[in-house]
Structure formats: structure tokens, C-alpha cells
Amino acid sequence: MNQRPAAPAESIPDEIRVDVETLWRYHDMGHELQSCDVGIGLGSHDLGVAVIATRLFHEGLFPWIVFTGANAPTTVERFPRGEAVHYREYAMEQGVPADSILVELRATNTAQNLEYTRQLLAERRIPVRSVLIMSRPYQQRRAYATCRLMWPEVDVVCASNPLALDDYVRSIGDPRRVVEMLVGDTQRIEVYAERGFAIPQEMPDEIRAAFERLVAAGYTSRLV
Numbered sequence: 001m002n003q004r005p006a007a008p009a010e011s012i013p014d015e016i017r018v019d020v021e022t023l024w025r026y027h028d029m030g031h032e033l034q035s036c037d038v039g040i041g042l043g044s045h046d047l048g049v050a051v052i053a054t055r056l057f058h059e060g061l062f063p064w065i066v067f068t069g070a071n072a073p074t075t076v077e078r079f080p081r082g083e084a085v086h087y088r089e090y091a092m093e094q095g096v097p098a099d100s101i102l103v104e105l106r107a108t109n110t111a112q113n114l115e116y117t118r119q120l121l122a123e124r125r126i127p128v129r130s131v132l133i134m135s136r137p138y139q140q141r142r143a144y145a146t147c148r149l150m151w152p153e154v155d156v157v158c159a160s161n162p163l164a165l166d167d168y169v170r171s172i173g174d175p176r177r178v179v180e181m182l183v184g185d186t187q188r189i190e191v192y193a194e195r196g197f198a199i200p201q202e203m204p205d206e207i208r209a210a211f212e213r214l215v216a217a218g219y220t221s222r223l224v
Helices: 014-027 048-058 083-093 110-123 137-150 165-172 175-194 205-216
Strands: 038-042 065-068 101-104 130-134 155-159
Touching: 014 137, 014 165, 014 175, 014 205, 038 048, 038 110, 048 065, 048 083, 048 130, 065 083, 065 110, 083 101, 101 110, 110 137, 130 137, 137 155, 137 175, 165 175, 175 205
Parallel strands: 038 065, 038 130, 065 101, 130 155
Antiparallel strands: none
């Protein structure tokens, strides 16, 4: 009897796909891109942050890029010299002038990314009325909520490297890791607002139900 071939290792399992896609759409803020004073690339394991920052710089959306991020257990192997350092190197290889890039090397979470970036820009006397924050796709909503609390006087737009879910999973090479991070960021939307780290964000019932099913399925390693 013919058996259906197993799904390739780089794909989302069929039994959780609908829930993963539901959360994936929730975290995409869908902001219309516009010119801003500064582009901020949030450090992570995802080089796609540097990719989109480089592309948007060349498109003229901002004159400055701040790459911010030290290391975390999930990034030290891939970016041993620090997330922001590797992002800067990529951007320079793609033609971004060195004097258009600022690097913040201390931050280990999103709140610190924004706090230390703000300090760095103030030290450089760079006026900031608007920022374009670039992050992993599933970090957009949390980055937005954090920025609105910590830096309320600036206009904020969020963006990510525009990959479809399956293309993004292939770029990372580890579907379970992507799902675990997606689940963790969904939980943080409410938890961080409750702890005073971000403004509250609406979480529709379908989002909560998808999150709970993925938790029940064992995708829990990034929960707080």
C-alpha cells in the first residue's frame, strides 16, 4: 500500500499549520512603510533583520540605521561577536556606508534595545521624531507595544523581511524553533503588558485559542 511521504524537515507539521498561520498573521502589524528619522534593527538569531534594514536604507526610508543587540543563548553560536556587529557587517557588505550605521552592543531584550538605542541617539545628538523598527516577523507586535510605552513621543512603524511563513521557516531551517518563538511572543503580548513593559494589545479569541492549542501540543520552551 502506498504511504503518504513524510513532510520535509523544514516544513510546519500539517496538524498545527492553521494555528501557526493564525498567530503569524496576528503578529504582522501590516504597517504602511514611510520615511522615518531612524531605522532600528532589533538583534536576534534572524539575519533577515539586517536584510530588510539594508534594503530599506537603500530605498531611502531613513538616513541612519541603529543595530542593537548583544547575545542570547539562541544567538551566540550563529553571531559570536554579537548580533548588532554581525548585522552591521552584513549591511556594509551590501553597500551601506559605515558612517550611516550605529551599533548598540549591550541590549539583551526588546526593552533594552529601545532604551539603549534612545540613549545612543541622544548622545549623538540625532533628532528623532519617527522610527522604523525592523524585527523578526513574529516580534513586530511586541516591538510596537514596547516602543509605544517607552518612547511615546515618536511615531513608530514596524517591518520585517517580507517572507511567507514557509519561506521564513526554510530561511531559519528549524520549524520547531520558529513555532516555539511564535508561541512565546504571543504569550508576551499579554504578560509584558501586565508587567508594565508594553502597552496592552487586543488579543481576539481565535488568537488565544490557537495559542492554547499550540501550548497543549508541547510548543512551550519559549514561554515565560
